[in-house]
Amino acid sequence: MRRFATLVAAGCCALGVSAAPANADPTPFGHACTAQNGVRFCPTTRLDQRVPSFDNLPIDVDVTLPASGNGPFPTIVLMHGLGGDKAMFQDTRADGSSALTYHYNNVFYAQKGYAVVTPTARGFGNSCGAASKTSAGCASGWTHLDDTRYEARDAQTLLGKLVDQGIADPAALGATGVSYGGGTSAELAFLKDRVRLPDGSFSAWRSPAGTSLRLAAAYPRWGWAELGTALIPNGRANDTVVPSASLVSSPPGVAKLSYTTFLYLISALIGNVAPSGADAQSDLTGWYTRLLQGEPYTGRTIDEVIAAFPHKGTVSIPGVPAPMLIENGWTDALFTAQQGVGLYNQARAASASADVSLTLADTGHMPASNRSALVARLVDDGAAFFDAKLRRSGSAPAPSSVKLYPLACSGPDVPTPRTAASWTAAHPGALAWSTVWPQSTTSTGLNYLGQLDDDPLLPAIGGTLGDVLTGVIDGSIDIANITGGSSFGQLFTQALQNSNPCRVVAAGEPLNSINSLGPSRSRAFTLVGMPTVTVDFIHTGADGQLAARLWDVGPDGRRILVTRGVYRVGAGQTGRYSFQLDGSQWTFAPGHRPRVDILSTDSPYVRPSNLISTTTATRVAVSLPTAEVSP
Numbered sequence: 001m002r003r004f005a006t007l008v009a010a011g012c013c014a015l016g017v018s019a020a021p022a023n024a025d026p027t028p029f030g031h032a033c034t035a036q037n038g039v040r041f042c043p044t045t046r047l048d049q050r051v052p053s054f055d056n057l058p059i060d061v062d063v064t065l066p067a068s069g070n071g072p073f074p075t076i077v078l079m080h081g082l083g084g085d086k087a088m089f090q091d092t093r094a095d096g097s098s099a100l101t102y103h104y105n106n107v108f109y110a111q112k113g114y115a116v117v118t119p120t121a122r123g124f125g126n127s128c129g130a131a132s133k134t135s136a137g138c139a140s141g142w143t144h145l146d147d148t149r150y151e152a153r154d155a156q157t158l159l160g161k162l163v164d165q166g167i168a169d170p171a172a173l174g175a176t177g178v179s180y181g182g183g184t185s186a187e188l189a190f191l192k193d194r195v196r197l198p199d200g201s202f203s204a205w206r207s208p209a210g211t212s213l214r215l216a217a218a219y220p221r222w223g224w225a226e227l228g229t230a231l232i233p234n235g236r237a238n239d240t241v242v243p244s245a246s247l248v249s250s251p252p253g254v255a256k257l258s259y260t261t262f263l264y265l266i267s268a269l270i271g272n273v274a275p276s277g278a279d280a281q282s283d284l285t286g287w288y289t290r291l292l293q294g295e296p297y298t299g300r301t302i303d304e305v306i307a308a309f310p311h312k313g314t315v316s317i318p319g320v321p322a323p324m325l326i327e328n329g330w331t332d333a334l335f336t337a338q339q340g341v342g343l344y345n346q347a348r349a350a351s352a353s354a355d356v357s358l359t360l361a362d363t364g365h366m367p368a369s370n371r372s373a374l375v376a377r378l379v380d381d382g383a384a385f386f387d388a389k390l391r392r393s394g395s396a397p398a399p400s401s402v403k404l405y406p407l408a409c410s411g412p413d414v415p416t417p418r419t420a421a422s423w424t425a426a427h428p429g430a431l432a433w434s435t436v437w438p439q440s441t442t443s444t445g446l447n448y449l450g451q452l453d454d455d456p457l458l459p460a461i462g463g464t465l466g467d468v469l470t471g472v473i474d475g476s477i478d479i480a481n482i483t484g485g486s487s488f489g490q491l492f493t494q495a496l497q498n499s500n501p502c503r504v505v506a507a508g509e510p511l512n513s514i515n516s517l518g519p520s521r522s523r524a525f526t527l528v529g530m531p532t533v534t535v536d537f538i539h540t541g542a543d544g545q546l547a548a549r550l551w552d553v554g555p556d557g558r559r560i561l562v563t564r565g566v567y568r569v570g571a572g573q574t575g576r577y578s579f580q581l582d583g584s585q586w587t588f589a590p591g592h593r594p595r596v597d598i599l600s601t602d603s604p605y606v607r608p609s610n611l612i613s614t615t616t617a618t619r620v621a622v623s624l625p626t627a628e629v630s631p
Contacts, residue, residue: 025070026040026042026065026071026166028042028063028065028115028162029044029061029063029165031043031045033063033065037093037107038111039064039065039066039067040067040110041062041064042062042063043062043063044060044126047136048136050126050127050137051158053122053157053158057122057138057140057141057154058137059127059158060085060086060119060120060126060132061117062119063162063167064106064107064110064118065115065116066111066113066114066115067110070166070167071115071166071168071169072167073114073167073172074113074114074115074169074172074386074390074391075115075116075162075167075168075173076109076114076175076390077118077175077185077188078104078105078106078117079118079119079121079155079175079176079177079181079182079184079185080118080120080121080178081177081178081180082179082266083267083270084125085120085124085125085126085127085129086118086120089101089104089105090105091105091106091108092107093107094107094108095108096108099370099376100178100375103379103380104379104382108383109383109386112383114390115162115168117155117168121143121154121180121184122150122154123144123267123271124270124271124272128141128272129271130269130270138272142273142274142278142279143267143271143272143282144279144282144312145227145267145284146180146183146184146227146313147282147311147312148187148196148311148313148317149198151184151187153195155175156188156191156195156205159173160205160206160207160208160211160213163211170211170212170213172216173213173214174215174216174219174390175188175189175215175217175220176218176219176386177220177223178222179221179222179223182221182222183223183224184223185218185221187313188215189215189218189220189323190314190317190321190346191205191215192205192214192321192322193212193215196311196317200316215322216322216323216389217323217325217385218322219324219327219385220324220326220327221328221378221382222327222328222329222332222334222335222365223328223335223343224313224343225243225313225314225315225339226243226245226247226248226310226313226314226339226342227312227313228245228247228248228249228253228305229339229342230336230339231256231260232248232255232256232305233253233256233565233566233606234247234248234251234254234568235253235565235579235580237338237342237580239345239423239530239583242342242345242349243315243346245306245309245310245316248306251297251543251570252297252302252568253566253568254547254568254606255291255606256334256606257604258455258458259333259456261288264284264285264288268284268285273285280307280308281304281308283304286301286304287301287304292607294607294609294610295542295543295610295611296542314343314346315342315346319350320347320351320354321346321350321356322355323356323389324343324356324357325357325359325381326343326344326356326357326358327361327363327378327382328340328358328364329361329363329364329365330362330583330584331362331363331407331501331584332365332368333365333367333457333564333605334366336582336583337582337584338583340358341583343356343358344356344358344402345423348400353399354399354400355399356399356400357399357400357402358402358403359381359405360403360405360585361404361417362405362501363375363378365456366459366498368499368501369500369501370499371414373413373414374415377414381397384396385397400422401419401420401421402419402422404417404419404420404426404528405418406585406586406587407502407586408587409502409560418585418627423529426529426627427529427625427626428626428628428629429625429627429628429630429631430623430625431518431521431525431527431594431624431631432622432624433518433621433622434516434620434621434622435515435516435620435621436618436619437618438617439616439617439620440514440616441514441598441615442600443544443545443601443608443609443611443614444600444601444608449603450601450602450608451603451604452604454549454561454602454605455605456605458604459498459499501561502560503560503561504558505559506557507553507556507559508557509595510597512599513597513598513599514535514597514598514599514617515595516596516622517553517595518593518594518595518596520592521590521591522590524589525588525626525627526585526586526587526588527562527587527588527594527624528625528626528627529583530563530580530582531550531563531581531583531622531623531624531625532578532579532623533548533578533579533580533598533622534576534622535576535617535619535620535621536575536617536619537573537575537615537616538574538616539570539571539572539573539574539613539615540613540615541571541572542613543570543609544609544615545566545567545568545601545602545606546569546579546598546599546615547564547566547567547599547602548565548567548596548597548598548599549563549597549599550564550581550594550596552592552594553593553594554589554591555591555592562586563582563583563584564581564582564602565581565582566606569615576619598620600613600614600615
């Protein structure tokens with residue numbers, strides 16, 4: 001319990017200063033710098049040194065500079081994940097102290113000649129988080145859940161102030177981050193040369209002194225395009241269309257129960273969430289409580305969620321983004337590969353020549369394995385991308401290109417990637433089959449732990465989420481004893497690398513399910529992308545769901561989960577409907593067969609439906625996009 005509390009705790013105001021004289025040592029935000037580790041570290045060390053954002057909320061932020069020079073420097077804002085703080089990607093050496101910080105930290109980039117800005121996001125740490133929310137300027141310092149009007153604008157404000165000080169080069173501003181920070185960096189890319197105002201309108205991005213600014217490059221890692229389809233998927237998103245805000249509301253989807261609970265606990269226990277009813281755009285407690293109640297998803301709170309979520313992603317930001325290298329994980333069950341493809345599609349829909357490229361691999365949130373050697377390869381590609389875009393050194397990936405690393409349970413730690421000129425070109429073939437006979441699945445009401453063994457999150461955190469939930473309810477968890485801060489990076493890495501996307505399951509089919517077994521092939525074939533499942537069905541009863549899972553079934557019947565997905569079914573819905581699974585790059589060995597199981601719940605990964613209903617399928621058709629033209 002204590003280890004989990006520590007993991008959750010650590011981690012989903014100075015006045016403006018004019019530019020220093022050319023011969024003076026730089027003092028970012030008025031903070032003194034100390035030479036260490038081959039760079040100069042310029043931290044915020046006291047609460048009264050925090051930097052006021054656009055709305056005067058105090059931001060705890062450090063800056064790391066190259067060992068010499070006064071600037072302006074090419075500048076990267078490096079942003080932490082949910083529940084972390086500015087220390088998450090600070091280290092004492094370029095190679096980092098963990099897989100999470102290898103060649104992805106302040107020292108690494110500063111030694112390469114960049115100014116590195118590491119802020120703590122509002123509502124966390126000393127930016128008005130749980131430990132500092134009663135300090136000056138924090139009366140309304142709660143998190144807005146990575147909102148373009150707040151968290152993204154905080155980063156823009158910090159960069160603007162450093163430009164005015166002569167420290168940041170206005171022509172070479174970059175952004176990157178992981179998870180929560182990945183979402184912010186994607187938002188900054190699409191905002192590019194604009195800020196978003198609290199009323200949702202846009203204005204030109206200018207520094208406090210009036211310099212016109214624009215982002216030159218972004219490297220979002222494990223982020224998202226549309227937060228609603230990531231957290232409450234309804235099965236209407238796919239890899240061929242541009243993501244939109246309407247996807248989350250037509251109809252409301254199925255909440256990812258284990259992950260939304262985990263993320264809410266992080267925010268509520270060590271962050272600062274809005275008091276219930278205080279902010280309809282950021283009412284995390286009200287939203288989470290309402291989602292736990294389940295269907296039917298109607299009423300004021302659901303309307304608030306639908307209205308707020310478009311501001312917490314990129315889908316409501318028009319225009320061509322800044323150059324982007326997008327990195328998402330095939331095996332990331334929170335912000336899936338579908339979200340990375342969504343960012344890619346949104347950019348290309350704005351312009352066919354948009355400078356955007358995509359990398360997918362076995363990385364990201366649980367159950368991704370995040371092999372150290374593979375993560376190192378990816379972040380080195382990210383560093384080369386920034387060098388090309390911010391320093392005009394070397395080359396970046398070709399616009400529209402994709403690099404896809406397979407999920408490999410054995411073999412080299414860095415499997416050979418598949419490269420293609422575009423997402424569509426990466427999977428030229430398809431393996432299709434269908435099953436035609438009546439099969440049914442019936443929901444069993446509030447069965448929260450029906451598929452516990454297949455949950456992507458709980459095994460990686462030691463199965464203690466239920467204990468934490470109980471502790472919050474009965475008061476046995478003392479928030480004052482929760483610790484964290486700079487330890488989060490190491491603990492988060494350990495949790496990520498406890499995951500196992502290659503767990504072998506005993507032979508058999510789940511009870512109360514609809515099944516469709518694909519063909520065996522005498523030669524291997526490789527799934528690349530998002531499988532499509534089409535079902536002819538009759539649904540009787542209240543709102544329900546179809547939770548589909550694709551397995552690789554060996555000749556001995558043992559199986560490995562390849563990918564999964566969920567489709568929201570409305571009361572009385574009948575007809576033929578298609579939906580995509582989250583996707584993977586997985587090779588089926590000779591003699592192995594793909595199999596799709598469809599259940600009425602996949603809890604606790606997704607929340608089970610409240611009432612009993614039955615879905616009867618008369619036909620199930622499956623299409624797997626493949627690397628081979630004729631698998």
